[in-house]
Amino acid sequence: MDIYVIPVLLVAGIGVLAGLILAIASKFMAVKVDERFNDLRDALPGANCGGCGFAGCDAYANALLENPDLSTSLCPVGGAAVAQKLSTIMGVAFEEAAPKYALVHCNGTCDNTTYASDYEGPKTCAACNSLFGGRGTCAYSCIGFGDCVAACKYDAIHLVNGVAVVDPEACIACGMCAKACPKNLIDIVPAASQVYVSCSSHAKGAVTRQACKVGCIACRKCEKTCPEQAITITDNLASIDPEKCVNCGQCVGVCPTGAIRTVAHCELPLKAIAGQD
Amino acid sequence: MKEMMIILFSAILVDNFVLSKFMGICPFLGVSKKLDSAVGMSAAVIFVMLMATAVTWPIYDMLLAPNNLAYLQTVVFILVIASLVQLVEVILKKYVPALHKSLGVYLPLITTNCAVLGVTVLNITEQYNFTESMVNALGAGIGFMLAMVLFAGVRQRLENIDAPECFQGLPITLIAASIVSASFIGFGGVVDGLFR
Numbered sequence: 001m002d003i004y005v006i007p008v009l010l011v012a013g014i015g016v017l018a019g020l021i022l023a024i025a026s027k028f029m030a031v032k033v034d035e036r037f038n039d040l041r042d043a044l045p046g047a048n049c050g051g052c053g054f055a056g057c058d059a060y061a062n063a064l065l066e067n068p069d070l071s072t073s074l075c076p077v078g079g080a081a082v083a084q085k086l087s088t089i090m091g092v093a094f095e096e097a098a099p100k101y102a103l104v105h106c107n108g109t110c111d112n113t114t115y116a117s118d119y120e121g122p123k124t125c126a127a128c129n130s131l132f133g134g135r136g137t138c139a140y141s142c143i144g145f146g147d148c149v150a151a152c153k154y155d156a157i158h159l160v161n162g163v164a165v166v167d168p169e170a171c172i173a174c175g176m177c178a179k180a181c182p183k184n185l186i187d188i189v190p191a192a193s194q195v196y197v198s199c200s201s202h203a204k205g206a207v208t209r210q211a212c213k214v215g216c217i218a219c220r221k222c223e224k225t226c227p228e229q230a231i232t233i234t235d236n237l238a239s240i241d242p243e244k245c246v247n248c249g250q251c252v253g254v255c256p257t258g259a260i261r262t263v264a265h266c267e268l269p270l271k272a273i274a275g276q277d
Numbered sequence: 278m279k280e281m282m283i284i285l286f287s288a289i290l291v292d293n294f295v296l297s298k299f300m301g302i303c304p305f306l307g308v309s310k311k312l313d314s315a316v317g318m319s320a321a322v323i324f325v326m327l328m329a330t331a332v333t334w335p336i337y338d339m340l341l342a343p344n345n346l347a348y349l350q351t352v353v354f355i356l357v358i359a360s361l362v363q364l365v366e367v368i369l370k371k372y373v374p375a376l377h378k379s380l381g382v383y384l385p386l387i388t389t390n391c392a393v394l395g396v397t398v399l400n401i402t403e404q405y406n407f408t409e410s411m412v413n414a415l416g417a418g419i420g421f422m423l424a425m426v427l428f429a430g431v432r433q434r435l436e437n438i439d440a441p442e443c444f445q446g447l448p449i450t451l452i453a454a455s456i457v458s459a460s461f462i463g464f465g466g467v468v469d470g471l472f473r
Contacts, residue, residue, distance in 0.1 A: 007349055010340070014353060018360035025364055029371040127437035 034065050036089055043085040044075060049153065051076040051174030064090060076100065076173040099191040100173035102157065102166045104148075106185045107198040107261070108141035109161040113212040124150075129182040138211035140201040142185055148177035168263060193242040195252060199259040202235045209257070216259040222251035281412050283472050284405070288416025290464040294392045295424040297461055301392030305424060306450060308383070315429040316422070321383035323418030326396050328365065329358045330414035333397040334407055347401075354397050362388040392421060428457055 040061035048056035052074035054063055064070055064086065072090060073083035079099065087094035119128050119135040125147040128134050134143045144162040156170035157177050164177070168191065178186040185200050197216060201208045205217035218236040230244035231251060238260065240251075251260045292298060295305045301322070308318040333354050341347055366384045369377040387393055396417045400410035431453050440449045 006344060007346055010344075010346065011349065011352060011356065014356055018356060022360055022363055022367070025367045029367050031370050122437055122439040124437060130437065 037061055037065060039089045040064060040086060043078075043082060043089060045077045045082060047077045047153075047174075049077060049174040049176060051172070051176075068092070076175075079172075100188050101168045101171040101191050102173060102175070102177055102186050103189050103196050103263070104142065104157075104164045104166055104186050105196070105198060105200045106140070106142040106163055106183075107214045107259070108136060108138055108212050109163045111161065112214045113137055113141055125180075126182050134183070136211075138201055138208065138215065139203065140183060140185075140199075141212065143183065147180040147182065148186060151176040151180035190242050192247075193240070193245050194247045194263050195240060195245060195249060195260060196263065197238050197240060197259055198261050199237065202237050204236055208236070214258045217257055219256060221254045221256065222260055225250050225254045279472050281409070283468055284409055284412050285416040285419075286468045286471065288413050289420040289423060290461070291466075291468055293420040293424055293461055293464075294395065294417050295421055296458040298395065299458075300395040301390055301421060304386060304390065304392075305421075305428065306447070306454070308386075309425050309428045309432050312426065312429045312433075315425040317379055318383045318386070319418070319422030319425045321380040322387055322390070322392065322421050323415070324380065325358075325362055325365075325384070325387055325390075325393055326414040326418045326421075327411065328361060329354075329393050329397050330400060330410050332357055332361055334400060334410045337401055338407075350398065350401060351394070354394060358393060358397070359388045392417070424457075428454065431457060 041058060044057040044061060046057050050056065052060045054060040060074065064072065068090065072086040072092060072094070073080070075082050075086075078085075084094050114137050115135045116137045117132070117135050119131070121127050121131065123145050125134075125143040125145045128143050128145060133139050134141070136143065142163045144159060144164070146159045146164065148157050148164050149159060153174070153176065154170055154172055156167045156172070157164055158167065159165075164181075164186070166177075166186075173188050175188050178184075178188060183200065189196070198214065199208070199212075199216040201212070201215045203211070205219065208215035209217050216236070216238050218233050218238065220233055222231045222238055223233050227248065227250065228244045228246055230241045230246075231238055232241070233239075240260075249262065252262055288294075294300045295302065304318055304322070309315045336353065336357060337347075337350060341349055341353065362384055366377070369380070369384075396414050400413055403413070405413055432450065435449060435453055438449070444452070
């Protein structure tokens, strides 16, 4: 009889003991979850895109609870509506978030630049970039396999004539394309800025001019023309400070290569694709 | 000391739990996509292996073996390890939130992982004493980490290859895993030679 009773008692005993310890532990060591956490979680869109700069919606909610000074308007998916809700839950004043979108700082289309090599590997930018920095004549140019297109969950970025172009209306500025681009061509900018530098080449002017018709050759005309001192040339590349830029467009006029453009230029090729469909 | 080194390095290289004994394959394939999660998971495995050994060895030695209940070891070990890991998770959450943040996600995943159970059972079948068992558990854990980190590197390369459609995803991953595993056969006999 003992050979049945002892093992059963032993295992049952260990089970009950473990159960008791766990029950007691969960009672005495329970960690209080801030009740606002669930409200915040419900208010957030749950897209987990990481556009706010945190690992996901839950991480942003936690960060808000830990740091009351953190802005409630970081969520690009929900925009102002979600920011309003978050502010109410956190009991802080609501500040309107400026809408943003992604911009591709390259215009190296098939007409403007050429390929230096025939690349026959896997059709991703990351793979192509790992071989001698991509296939383009310009070392800084868009590779054109569309890693950004694959990363975009909102169908807001397309390949047009060999270069990625953002659809400003569909873009919610989550920044996934910017992370996916091995050339770091994509920036998230305030939607208010209408003028941008469509080049990322840090090569010297002469080199850039040989590689691409529309590259920034760092001639400094825009820097001198800008009435707001919003343009600076660093490492052979012009950059526009969106905080200072007033969209007067004078730089677009003086740029000899057409590297500085207005965003309206991006929309034209997109409309051409839409027409084909 | 020499015997300990032999046990430690055999567990890491020759009898690598993942690549030679084929235990713990599911976290090996599931969590090796990114290097940082592979390291986090491995750290949790080392921690749980050491803890599980520290608890199960005395239970076997004092409770099961004297009562001729050795056949109960699998049942009892699973029960004890599972509740122990749960308990540790609760304790970590309360008192060491930083550690819970880095290990916490992985702890429930490995409560009854076969590699964890495997190391405790193997300690008994190999008739190791308590110190040897702990060294073996440490070696098994480090071996797991080595396999995970190596394979995370391979996985990152795998993402950029042009595999035929029928091999894309898991099939090519399994083939790559088998090649990594085959390369570990090369370690056979190395440890005996090192500490002779």
